[in-house]
Amino acid sequence: MALKRENQANRQKEHWQPPPCIALSGLRRFFDLQAGTVWNDLVPLLAKAEGTLLDAGCGAQPYRPLLPPGVRYIGIDQLSAEADFGYKTPHTIYYSGDRWPVENGVADTILATETLEHVRDPRGFIAEAFRCVKGGGRLILTVPFSARWHYIPRDYFRYTPSGLNMLLAESGFTDVEIYARGNSVTVASLKCMALALPFLIPQADSLFERFAYMMAGALMLPWFLFFSVLGNISLAFAGGDDCLGYTAVARKPKS
Secondary structure, X not given: OOOOOOOHHHOOOOOOXXXXXXXXXXXXXXXXXXXXXXXXXXXXXXXXXXXXXXXXXXXXXXXXXXXXXXXXXXXXXXXXXXXXXXXXXXXEEEEOOOOOOOOOOOEEEEEEEOOHHHOOOHHHHHHHHHHHEEEEEEEEEEEEOOOOOOOOOOOOOOOOHHHHHHHHHHOOOEEEEEEEEOOHHHHHHHHHHHHHHHHHOOOOOOHHHHHHHHHHHHHHXXXXXXXXXXXXXXXXXXXXXXXXXXXXXXXXXXX
C-alpha cells in the first residue's frame, strides 16, 4: 500500500533553489554558511599551493582567487555541467566519461569542492585524483554533511569521516586529515535560516505570490539575521558529531 506522501524517487527538481555560487563575496560567505565554511578552510590550505592545481568539478571556479600568484590553474568539469548545474565558465576543460582529460601526475594539488556528492562512482573519482596528482602531492576535498538535497536528482551521497577515510585509503592516499566544518549550533542556525530563504528570495511564478512571499520575508528578516550571526559565532567552537560538512586533506606517497 502506497504511503500518502510524495514519492521522492520520482523527484526531478527542487521546490526552491538557492542562487548559484558564482562569486563568494564577503556578504555571500556570511549568509551562506556552507560556502563560507569551505572558503574559511581553503584560505590556509590554498595559501601553500605551488606548481599546478587541478580543480575537478570546478563549477564557476569560486575558490580560484585564493591561489597564490604563479600557481598554474586547470579547471575541469563534466560536459553536462551547464544543463545539470547551470555552470558554464570560461577557461574550463569540459569532458564526458569517467576519465579526466589530463595526463598522469599533472598536478601538485587536486581540489574538489562540494563535488563528490554529485558523482555516481566516487571510487572512480578518487582513483582519478590519485592518477592525476604527483607523488607527494595533495588532494583537498570538501563534502557537505548536514545539507539539503540539492540539484535534484543529481545529489547522490552524504559522507562521514569514516567513509571518506575508507575511500581515500583504498585508493592509496595517506596522511589523511578530516575536519568538521561547524557544529550542531551551526547546523541548527542554518536550518532556521533555510526556513526564511524561500520568503526572502521568492521563486513563485505569479507577481502576486512573489509579493506575498516578500511581505512574509520582511517579517522573518530579523530572525534570519539573528541566526546568521549565531551561526557565524558558532564557528569559533569545535565541531561535533553533527556539522555542515567535512574538509579532507590527503597525500599521495612519493614512491
